[in-house]
Amino acid sequence: MKKIIHFQECSSIEGTRIEALNAVLDKIKKPFKSGDSVGIKLHWGEKGNKNYLSPVYAREIVKWLQAGGMKPFVVDTTVLYSGGRREGSESLATAAEHGFTEKFLGCPVKIGDGLDGKNTTELPAGFKHFKTVQAAKIVQDADGFVIFSHFKGHLEAAYGGAIKNISMGFASRAQKQRMHADAKPKLNKDKCIQCGECADICPSGAATMDIDNFPVYDLSKCIGCAQCIAMCPEMALKIIWNTDIKVFQEKLIETAAAIWRLIQNKTVVVNALINIVAECDCLPGDHQKISEDKGFISSYHPVAADDESIALIGAEAIEKAHQNIPWQRQFEYAKEIGFY
Ligand code: SF4
Ligand code: SF4
Numbered sequence: 001m002k003k004i005i006h007f008q009e010c011s012s013i014e015g016t017r018i019e020a021l022n023a024v025l026d027k028i029k030k031p032f033k034s035g036d037s038v039g040i041k042l043h044w045g046e047k048g049n050k051n052y053l054s055p056v057y058a059r060e061i062v063k064w065l066q067a068g069g070m071k072p073f074v075v076d077t078t079v080l081y082s083g084g085r086r087e088g089s090e091s092l093a094t095a096a097e098h099g100f101t102e103k104f105l106g107c108p109v110k111i112g113d114g115l116d117g118k119n120t121t122e123l124p125a126g127f128k129h130f131k132t133v134q135a136a137k138i139v140q141d142a143d144g145f146v147i148f149s150h151f152k153g154h155l156e157a158a159y160g161g162a163i164k165n166i167s168m169g170f171a172s173r174a175q176k177q178r179m180h181a182d183a184k185p186k187l188n189k190d191k192c193i194q195c196g197e198c199a200d201i202c203p204s205g206a207a208t209m210d211i212d213n214f215p216v217y218d219l220s221k222c223i224g225c226a227q228c229i230a231m232c233p234e235m236a237l238k239i240i241w242n243t244d245i246k247v248f249q250e251k252l253i254e255t256a257a258a259i260w261r262l263i264q265n266k267t268v269v270v271n272a273l274i275n276i277v278a279e280c281d282c283l284p285g286d287h288q289k290i291s292e293d294k295g296f297i298s299s300y301h302p303v304a305a306d307d308e309s310i311a312l313i314g315a316e317a318i319e320k321a322h323q324n325i326p327w328q329r330q331f332e333y334a335k336e337i338g339f340y
Contacts, residue, residue: 004308009295010274014056017274017293021057024298025064028268034069036143039112041075041169043150044095047084048284051277053150055099061146061270062107070144073108074100077136077169078117079282080176080203080225088115112136113172120172125258127337129251133258134172144266147302151271151309153278153290155226156183156239156248158327159318160280161309162269162302163334167256179251180224182242185217191236198228198237231283249329256302257339269305271297273312278321290317303340307331 006027010020032038040061045052058074065072076095079085084094088111095101100109113119113136121140125133139145147162154160168176185198185207198215199207206221207228217228229237239245260267273294277287291313299305310318318327334340 003299004304005298005300007295007297007308007312010293012274012293014054017296018056018060021060021270021272021296022064024270024296025061028298030068030070031266031268032065032068032070032144036070038065038070038072038144038146039075039110039138039142040065040072040146040148041112041165042148043076043165043169043281044074044098044100045281046284047094047097049281050286051150051152051275051279052098052281053148053272053275055104057272058100058148059105061148062105065146066106071107073110074105075110075112075138075142077112077171078173080173080180080223083201083227083284086203088113088117110138112138112170117173120174123258123262125254127254127257129247130178130254130258133255134175135170135259136172139170139259139262142266145263145268147267147269149269149271149305150275150281151273151306151313152276152280153287153318153321154280155229155283155322156180156245156325157252157330158322158325159306159310161271161306162299163256163306163330164252166259166302167252170259171255175255177223177225179248179255180226182247183224183226183229183239184219184222184242185226185228185237186240187215187217188236188238189214191234193234193236195233197231197233201227201231203227246326246329249326250333253330253333253337253339257334257337260302260339269299269302271299271305271309273297273309276313276317288321290321301340303331303334
């Protein structure tokens, strides 16, 4: 496995975090040249999320790139579920609400698959689950990338870091659906308070309330986005996997590996191990902390960055937050397909 470039510890004080980020950036040998357009791939947080990375960190990366003569921009893609990021225009409004504006960052803020989510490209993959992978066209168009990832827990992958930021983060909406397709909701009626939240949030119309005011799920319409499961206030919904949950871990890796093949020589990876909470920034709310701040890691490979991030936090913290998710399969499978 390729080594990390640098890890710099920090405390939870913002000034020390910024110093730590700049220390890891300083150690990176930029694979970009003057004039290159370089995308800073990050997640600006779902509407109502309280744990996303503040734009002050992205602004430091912008300055670092501009100092080398590059033309940075901040980028994310459209998502499957309703909320504040399904369409590009909504997503840019959410980004602005969270402070990710051109004025603050000093660079443009873009949607990598276009405002309508249709600007995509089909990449060769040749793996067990995916022969091709559909990604945002920006992976081809940009001269380079900084994959800047908030390391934290995740409902279906147990944790989210650089691998997920590339995989789900650059995947087109269709590719996101292809990865999620096996996660379906199963109701525990005893826990349900009939609030209707799951039906309100369901983007496909699969979740509706029946005449007794309990939710029902039409699995033929369900796109497996898991929003209902994530948003239920009573945790009355469990995931049923039509296939082994390991398959999701493998699909995540296959998508990341196919995209990485294309961008590997023009990309660096930075993981932020701060505000480490149990859930992804794609969920509204203020989520429970699972670890103290650790610092920032830079790497030339996403698998190395995530492996090191887990070692720093401790696998127990992730497993306690998300039991019975075989996240280790991501690393085994990455090795099996030569993505390391
Ligand atoms: S029922 Fe299916 S499509 Fe609807 S929110 Fe739940 S997982 Fe997503
Ligand atoms: S969100 Fe949860 S508690 Fe509310 S109706 Fe749906 S399953 Fe029941």
